Amino acid sequence: MAKNLPQTGIIGWLTTVDHKRIGVMYALTALFFLLLGGTEAMLMRTQLALPNNGVLPGPIFNGIVTMHGTTMIFLFVMPLSVAFFNFLIPLMIGAPDVAFPRLNALSYWIFLFGGLLLNSSYLFQTIPAAGWFGYANLTELRFNPTHSIDFWALGIQVLGLGSLIGAINFFTTILNMRCKGMTLLKMPMFVWTALVTQVLLILALPVVTIALVMLTFDRTFGTGFFNPGAGGQVIMWQHLFWVFGHPEVYILILPAMGIVSEILATFSRKPLFGYTVMVYSTCAIGFLSFTVWAHHMFTTGLGAWATAFFSAATMMIAVPTGVKIFNWIATIWRGRLHMETAMLFALSFIVMFTIGGLSGVMHASPPIDSMHQDTYFVVAHFHYVLYGGAVMALFGGIFYWYPKVTGRFMSESLGKLQFWLFMIGFNMTFFPMHFLGIAGMPRRIYTYAPDQGWNIWNLVATLGAYTTAIGGIIFFFNLFYSLKKGKRASGDPWNGRTLEWTIASPPPAYNFARDPVVTHLDDFWHQKYPKGTSRVEVATEALVDPKTKHMPNQSFFPMCLALGILILASGFFVDPYKETGWMVSVFGVIVMLGSVYGWALEEA
Amino acid sequence: MSVQSDHQGHAHTEATEHHGGGPTLYWTFAVILCLITLCEWMTFRFRLQLNLSNEVLVPLLLGLSAIKFTMVVGWYMHLRYDPGWLKKVFLAGLVMGGGTAIALIILIAHRASLGAF
Amino acid sequence: MSESHGLHVHTVTPVDNRKIAMWTLIGSECFLFGCLIANYLINKTRALVPPFPPQTFNVDVTTLSTFDLLMSSVAMVLALHACNARQLRKFQFWTAIVVIGGLIFLGFQYYEFHDFVVDKGLGLTTNIFGSSFFLLTGCHGLHVTVGVIWMSSILVYSLVKGEKWFNSRAVEVAGLYWHFVDVVWIIIFTVVYLFVYV
Numbered sequence: 001m002a003k004n005l006p007q008t009g010i011i012g013w014l015t016t017v018d019h020k021r022i023g024v025m026y027a028l029t030a031l032f033f034l035l036l037g038g039t040e041a042m043l044m045r046t047q048l049a050l051p052n053n054g055v056l057p058g059p060i061f062n063g064i065v066t067m068h069g070t071t072m073i074f075l076f077v078m079p080l081s082v083a084f085f086n087f088l089i090p091l092m093i094g095a096p097d098v099a100f101p102r103l104n105a106l107s108y109w110i111f112l113f114g115g116l117l118l119n120s121s122y123l124f125q126t127i128p129a130a131g132w133f134g135y136a137n138l139t140e141l142r143f144n145p146t147h148s149i150d151f152w153a154l155g156i157q158v159l160g161l162g163s164l165i166g167a168i169n170f171f172t173t174i175l176n177m178r179c180k181g182m183t184l185l186k187m188p189m190f191v192w193t194a195l196v197t198q199v200l201l202i203l204a205l206p207v208v209t210i211a212l213v214m215l216t217f218d219r220t221f222g223t224g225f226f227n228p229g230a231g232g233q234v235i236m237w238q239h240l241f242w243v244f245g246h247p248e249v250y251i252l253i254l255p256a257m258g259i260v261s262e263i264l265a266t267f268s269r270k271p272l273f274g275y276t277v278m279v280y281s282t283c284a285i286g287f288l289s290f291t292v293w294a295h296h297m298f299t300t301g302l303g304a305w306a307t308a309f310f311s312a313a314t315m316m317i318a319v320p321t322g323v324k325i326f327n328w329i330a331t332i333w334r335g336r337l338h339m340e341t342a343m344l345f346a347l348s349f350i351v352m353f354t355i356g357g358l359s360g361v362m363h364a365s366p367p368i369d370s371m372h373q374d375t376y377f378v379v380a381h382f383h384y385v386l387y388g389g390a391v392m393a394l395f396g397g398i399f400y401w402y403p404k405v406t407g408r409f410m411s412e413s414l415g416k417l418q419f420w421l422f423m424i425g426f427n428m429t430f431f432p433m434h435f436l437g438i439a440g441m442p443r444r445i446y447t448y449a450p451d452q453g454w455n456i457w458n459l460v461a462t463l464g465a466y467t468t469a470i471g472g473i474i475f476f477f478n479l480f481y482s483l484k485k486g487k488r489a490s491g492d493p494w495n496g497r498t499l500e501w502t503i504a505s506p507p508p509a510y511n512f513a514r515d516p517v518v519t520h521l522d523d524f525w526h527q528k529y530p531k532g533t534s535r536v537e538v539a540t541e542a543l544v545d546p547k548t549k550h551m552p553n554q555s556f557f558p559m560c561l562a563l564g565i566l567i568l569a570s571g572f573f574v575d576p577y578k579e580t581g582w583m584v585s586v587f588g589v590i591v592m593l594g595s596v597y598g599w600a601l602e603e604a
Numbered sequence: 605m606s607v608q609s610d611h612q613g614h615a616h617t618e619a620t621e622h623h624g625g626g627p628t629l630y631w632t633f634a635v636i637l638c639l640i641t642l643c644e645w646m647t648f649r650f651r652l653q654l655n656l657s658n659e660v661l662v663p664l665l666l667g668l669s670a671i672k673f674t675m676v677v678g679w680y681m682h683l684r685y686d687p688g689w690l691k692k693v694f695l696a697g698l699v700m701g702g703g704t705a706i707a708l709i710i711l712i713a714h715r716a717s718l719g720a721f
Numbered sequence: 722m723s724e725s726h727g728l729h730v731h732t733v734t735p736v737d738n739r740k741i742a743m744w745t746l747i748g749s750e751c752f753l754f755g756c757l758i759a760n761y762l763i764n765k766t767r768a769l770v771p772p773f774p775p776q777t778f779n780v781d782v783t784t785l786s787t788f789d790l791l792m793s794s795v796a797m798v799l800a801l802h803a804c805n806a807r808q809l810r811k812f813q814f815w816t817a818i819v820v821i822g823g824l825i826f827l828g829f830q831y832y833e834f835h836d837f838v839v840d841k842g843l844g845l846t847t848n849i850f851g852s853s854f855f856l857l858t859g860c861h862g863l864h865v866t867v868g869v870i871w872m873s874s875i876l877v878y879s880l881v882k883g884e885k886w887f888n889s890r891a892v893e894v895a896g897l898y899w900h901f902v903d904v905v906w907i908i909i910f911t912v913v914y915l916f917v918y919v
Binding site for chain 3: 100206222
Binding site: 645661700705708 | 735741744748759760787794802893901908910914
């Protein structure tokens with residue numbers, strides 16, 4: 001059956017196992033969730049524009065805050081990064097696909113269903129409202145008796161499973177499917193940051209899995225993991241969550257750093273400066289990210305030794321990060337800069353991320369952090385690194401690789417307009433938050449009194465948000481308009497350095513007609529410029545008849561298995577679980593088992 | 605993960621598949637594992653008679669289980685004969701996971717020793 | 722994406738993709754069980770109501786279940802050896818022993834859980850010691866169950882396909898999973914049961 005499924009139309013997309021298609025699906029779904037997360041942001045900023053505002057009542061505001069953070073992190077930045085992993089990793093390493101194509105599809109469907117599960121809380125009007133980090137014991141049944149928190153906990157649990165499966169897949173792919181000659185130290189920098197990201201996911205996700213299981217058990221079965229009255233401890237949640245949570249923020253930033261490395265090198269017509277040092281810095285950041293988690297807990301009474309240790313480790317992690325900043329600057333230094341939209345985004349990353357990094361290093365000092373904790377200063381910090389950093393880089397990546405994916409350029413004029421609206425809007429919103437934090441404005445409040453001295457900056461921040469929104473609308477228009485009307489792009493529209501630019505835009509289903517053989521880092525660049533300055537014409541690889549290439553078969557089972565997982569999770573919303581809900585979960589397990597057997601027995 | 609047989613047979617087989625011990629080694633190890641388990645049980649059963657304090661008991665039992673662990677991972681799971689980087693994949697998880705577990709125990713259960721109130 | 726249909730997949734290392742994936746999963750599970758064990762060790766002395774650990778564990782019985790799981794690991798490695806040597810009946814025999822060993826272990830777990838809940842009054846929600854214990858051993862038991870289903874499926878498939886099917890890769894990967902489940906129990910046996918008075 002799997003052999004004869006149509007490649008086009010709805011069935012083609014539902015059963016695809018092609019990494020390029022799955023990448024597109026991840027990107028479009030992530031951008032849809034960006035709209036949700038962005039709307040949530042606009043609602044919050046509208047409420048906070050004026051003191052004593054009545055747009056959103058407190059409880060709803062808390063829900064919007066929670067959903068905004070959870071959506072932006074788990075449903076936008078992470079999946080959009082995965083979209084880039086999916087599309088680019090096999091192309092950059094010269095492989096025909098990822099190691100496990102059906103598992104790849106499974107990861108996508110789990111992501112989609114997990115995101116829908118989380119957001120269905122809106123439909124049931126029980127929005128989780130305990131923050132994206134869900135601190136116990138606020139999340140316990142006693143203080144949150146509706147299913148709101150279960151949407152959050154089970155949503156993230158499901159999403160985490162999809163991420164773990166994807167991470168194992170990409171990890172295996174990068175280690176085992178590189179083309180001939182591509183040693184680890186000849187891989188593009190993006191592939192290195194992707195590799196370290198997968199390691200972080202593989203090691204950190206189990207911890208949040210345990211934390212979420214404990215929370216779900218507390219709420220569903222009445223265990224007392226986070227209930228002091230039963231012998232449990234509230235602090236246990238914080239530790240477990242942040243052991244995951246801190247590597248998580250590096251999971252968010254490393255892919256973006258990889259994208260920046262690629263864009264800066266290409267648009268400066270220079271190789272990435274200090275490639276080997278960048279690789280080691282990335283690995284160091286990855287390792288150290290597991291040693292700093294309690295810097296989120298400086299005000300919980302860890303004790304002098306623990307506080308000192310985590311403070312030192314946090315300051316240490318700034319070193320390899322700073323090294324990367326200097327290497328990027330050295331990359332563009334004396335380069336012939338081409339200021340296309342992608343380059344603008346990548347350059348803005350350097351500045352914005354550095355600002356965010358500086359405020360981060362400030363928090364690394366516990367006495368200073370005790371002043372920053374739970375104020376808008378922290379909000380400023382993480383938006384500078386996550387938005388000014390990761391998100392700007394991801395947009396740069398979209399403009400950079402859009403021609404490869406679609407065969408057309410995005411509009412540069414619209415792109416630059418969007419970029420400046422984003423830059424102005426973003427800085428208008430988040431720079432004043434440093435001042436608001438120092439002036440004492442706490443986080444997560446739904447309104448404030450008019451005599452606190454916070455009025456003017458809150459208004460400015462909101463105006464900045466609206467500016468950003470206009471930029472966002474322009475972006476979506478550009479994205480879809482360019483599909484039909486964009487200028488046609490060749491295989492190598494940017495004079496690129498890496499292997500994805502050696503094949504047609506969009507690439508054929510089989511990727512490479514002949515397995516590439518590389519001899520240098522940035523091998524394509526070396527082919528084009530063997531003697532340094534004079535360019536040799538290297539034709540885009542000619543297409544061959546796809547029927548001569550054996551491709552993995554399409555399959556329904558990844559989607560079915562994901563559906564089974566969703567049904568299993570849904571059981572927890574059918575009350576009481578011990579009487580009825582469990583039967584729904586068992587049905588989910590049966591669907592899962594059937595899908596697994598179908599998968600194992602079909603012809604790959 | 606399809607179940608069809610490997611048509612290419614040994615073309616991509618690891619060279620290590622043919623060494624790493626046969627049934628003799630496996631049975632020998634099985635006997636050793638049983639004996640160690642017996643030792644563990646007897647140590648526990650007769651700890652009072654043997655006058656074993658915690659300072660002795662804990663390292664002794666941990667050591668015995670570490671030997672079992674190494675035997676199963678190294679020989680039954682073949683890791684002894686696998687490439688170095690594969691060993692590192694496992695060891696990274698083990699060392700960092702174990703380190704995190706120990707850190708959590710100290711941070712939560714032994715807060716007083718860290719100067720917490 | 723395997724050798725199974727003649728698709729020449731260039732792999733950089735001599736290690737099969739599925740084997741790498743399983744070892745990576747095992748590395749991940751070190752964190753999973755590491756946190757569960759840490760949580761148990763932190764909470765085992767924090768119960769506010771009885772029963773407490775010394776009143777509940779039967780180390781003698783648990784030692785037997787440990788022997789059983791160890792022997793099933795031996796059977797696993799002998800099954801793989803027979804598969805590599807293409808000895809059908811031996812392969813099927815030892816695979817069946819693995820399944821039986823797993824089922825016996827689950828039987829021991831059922832007996833123990835039943836004893837705890839019904840006779841000793843320790844359930845999932847009785848106290849934090851119970852919650853932590855059942856979460857840890859329940860998670861391990863779930864992993865054993867998945868392993869039993871997996872090995873049974875391999876056995877049934879072999880019985881149906883006979884001489885036509887000797888997939889060493891698939892059996893090796895299943896074996897790695899099974900051994901890991903055994904190794905986790907080695908740690909749990911020591912740290913939970915043998916340390917009951919520590």
